[in-house]
Amino acid sequence: MNFQEEYTFLLGQQWFSKEELDQLARYYNSHYPQLDFLEFLVRSRRLDPQKYRQALYYFQSKGKTSPAFTGSASPETRRPGQPGTLAPSHGEPHNHAMIAGRYRLEKILGQGGMGKVYLGVDTFLKRRVAIKINIMQEKDQSRFLKEAQIISQLDHPYIVPIFDIGKTQDGQIYICTKYIEGVDLSHVIEDLKNGRESAFTTIPRRLELFLKVLEAVSYAHSKLIVHRDLKPQNIMVGFHGEVWTLDWGLAKVLDESESASTTDSTMNLDLLKEIVNTNTMDGTMAGTPGYMAPEQAYGEQKKIGPQSDIFSLGVILYQLLTLEEPFQGKTLLEVMMKTTQGEFLPPRAVNPSLPKPLEAIILKAMKNKRWERYLSVEDFIRDIRGYLENKPISVYSPSFYEKSILFLRNQAPLLAGLAMVLAFISLVSILVLQTEKSKRLAESKAKAALKKQFTLEKQKRILAERMKKEAADKQKAIEAKLKAERERKKLKEEQEKKWKRRFEALKFYWAARDILMRNMKFKTIKEEVIP
Template sequence: MIGHELGGRYEIIERIGGGGMALVYKAHDILLGRNVAIKVLRQQFVDDEEFIRRFRREAQSAASLSHPNVVSIYDVGQEDDIHYIVMEYIEGFNLNEIIQDRAPLQVEESIRITAQICDALDHAHQNQIIHRDIKPHNILIGRNGRVKVTDFGIARAVTSTTITQTGSVLGSVHYFSPEHAKGVLTGEKSDLYSLGIVLYQMLTGTLPFLGESPISVALKHLQEDFEDPRDTNPLIPQSVENIILKSMRKNPSERYQSAKEMLKDLDTCLLTERRNESKILFADPDADQTRAMPAIKPMQRGASYSRANKLFDEDDDDNLLESDGKRAKKWVKPTLWISLTLIILISMVGVIWYVNQKLVVPEVTIPNVVNLQEEIAVKELIELGLVIDDPIIRTYKEGFEDGVVFEQNKREGTVVKEGATIRLSVSIEKPLPKMPDLKEKTFEEASDELLAMMVKEANIKETPEYSDKPVGTVIKQEPGVNSEFNPDTVEVVLTVSQGLESIEMPDLLGKSRSEAESKLKEVGLTLGEVVEETSFKVEKGLVSKQWPYDAGSQAAVGDEVKIFISTGYPPEALNYTFNLPVAPVEDGKNSKIKIEYSDARYDEGKKDWGMKTIKSTQVFPIELVLAPNIDAVVSLYRDGEFFEAYTISYNDVKNGSVPDIFIPQSDQGSPEDDVDSEIITDPGTITDPTAPEDVVDVD
């Protein structure tokens, strides 16, 4: 069944329990995405139509119960010859396991558990559903402490035939009510009797009635009194013992009349004023209890002889009148009765001996088969006359090799009857987990998930790679998703995104279009839009701007770069040659002349025209480019000192109204020799602005 998909939606995960009638599996509901418990009917009952009919009807009836202390039934179905019931899955233990591990339980815990069971029974009884099989095996305790009663309605499907066929039902005889043991109609009070036994067992760790066979236990329910719980566990308050005594009366009329009444008693029994109340007493013995008859003592020889003589004397006269034949006939009838009585007694003794031989089954002491190989353990148990529960539970158990028994449901030294069933759990090879999908997680998140799966930290490797995914996220993994891996040895390589690969943007300014495109290809970039624009600073046909990356900035591989190509000066620009007159400090003596200028091309700073050593007055042509709203300025330095600055206005040049320029005069040796400076009336010349610039190189 493991791995089977039942009903097209329930994937069987593992077996978690079972009894004489059914096996219980943990499964996953694929449709709703939750774990469920599935009870599957054993194969020996699939041909019993009456049983199947009751099984389904009662399971469907139990599904109508909705209570926090009742295991919910989700679905009832059939697939081929598999009959199953889908129920709520409870993560925890059943009450029988808890009693086995740590009974006797604390009084407060026992009352809390019993009260929740009683509340569930009250709800069921109000819906006309009798459980009929209350026992610790059918009580589940979740990890949150919530009590859940299961198998509602299932016990009702048990017939007189199945009672002798299923060890599960025979095992329930310890919790049968007297009326249940007699086979008469059971009702709500039978459930309360069984609940009293469960409370008794929780508080004492023992059952009230034990016997060598189920029949002997059933007879004790009918005939015998049980030992008071406080005799076994003196820590039990009298108020709690009274609840047990009342719920376990053999006469149903003397028990609690309803689960609600019992629940009310449970809610108050631990109050201070009630804990030491008087022991409950009942006026009359139970009507159904069988009384022991005193043994008939044999009469003494003398007494018998006297009685016989007396009888003989009383009839003496009659005997003397009778003939010998009549006297003989008088003893025939008593002789026949005595013979018949002897025959009956002998027959009864024979029957009792025969039944005893059939009912008394040899006892077997459970051995310890843990740590044995499965084949050896099974052989040893079968030789002792025990039956191995089928199927054997197979799951991985740390510390046990494949095929070794790691658990048996009956402890070593437990005495059971020959033919009893024992369940074995056998370890298998450690199942390898599957690699989760770590992509799109950060490296830290992926590492944490792997560490939680017991992967060694040293075996988690990080490899960077450029990608368009967010920086720091996993884009590849090795091993791949859903690959099986051994956490002890696996090495996981996580490829982490570094973002897009970046490169340094080259300088395209001053390059031709073809040069710029070639430069971009070299570094992995793409030439995008090409825009033409005028420029005072860049020659025609060369790149004047690049966008969106400046030279030296970082760009991603494959990005497009937009360039602007200069078409030269704009139409309104003027090329103007400014004739600058320069004279030495003293005629005939050397003076160092330095000229700087700024115009539309160098509006953000001055341009060094050059230096010249002169001995006489000279005129130097300065080539300027003028633009509206940008004046040209020519600065003159002589012998290291600022001498004069000349401003040439765009409008003056365009209108032909450039001011006259005075030629500075050099010193002639005496003041009387000084003459007025010469005036230059035509200081400059306008040329074609689209013509190539003629730069004067002056040493």
């Protein structure tokens, strides 16, 4: 299967206009001749997977399938860490093949522009490794070797180390590196965007992750190495919080001589109009559209330096904190034009809850003019750490209210200690006051009890005196009554004696009267009877 057959098939399917297909073909022949034309279209996202499979089945039926396209999924649809199903072909290692008599290939993990990555087993040390095997033509292997040489100079805990390098039995160069179990940062962002459970829900946790990327890039810059292709897909996050910066294939050593093929911005703007591609571009523009700095988009190789990586890091931080890409468009030209002109929504317009200092940090890193960005990644790190530690940062002047809040946060330990002292003093004061209150209450109760006792005793005395008086009065009354009774009895006896004396005195009178009356009655009767 050759370019002409693929071109004729695509033109017959009418998936592209002839003019559009000719533009794509010209760009392909100029910049990606090492790739299959269909592979180029898939990687540039001009051919969707369904149409790709249709083309694949057509060429399979003709018995003209390219070795690079005998898998069940397109190169663009496979993710790092996802098993591939590429069939072995002549000159290409297959699953369970041995390399250098030491490494056994288990399965394919993914494929990039320069090579295929396999999960392998180091049979000597009994550990899993990642093995990247070059698939480029021999004349293009220098870039593959350059990546290995660059990584070998970067001994850092957040940069994947190289274990070994050599050639397969077929003469293909391989690089053996540490095998990483995890996902790339784009998946972390996707999980956060879709509300799935994540260890990086809070902004401080995301910043801690991002600091590890900054430290890795800062270390590389200290070795005069610029990554040039920083993006979430090139940052791996381990299942235990580890972070690694990957894919140094486009890295640039700052002291190396510049290529004479550097082009001007006008030429690159014309070139941008030829193709829509959101993947890493291996030609004049080194980097990934949407993440590359404006000077990279213009292809100004001599201007690419640490500030170019800082721009890409700013884009990554923007996406990590807002969960949206800053430069969005329907075509590559639109994305790149927005990049070169610095047209993107401020972070707080996308995520209003984002703190203003973090927005200022992002905007500083993403300045359109490279000399307006951070001078070094160390300055970037200093501001991120300053924010995390509630300290002033270089790119933001807080208001009085924010300064007050920042002061309180900065003095939190001192204020906490002062608060503890005040709390202790307050507690002691409360205890003393409580003790005094209890003492006064006890004294008050004692006085009340004494007063009550005194009152009771007084009442008892008064009651006793009253009862004594009442008893005395009662006794006097009784005695007076008895006396009165005796006097009455005595008076009665005297009256009785008086009457008795009178009766005795009248006794003779009555007796005389009775005699007289009888005599008088008898005389009357006598006079009546005997006249």
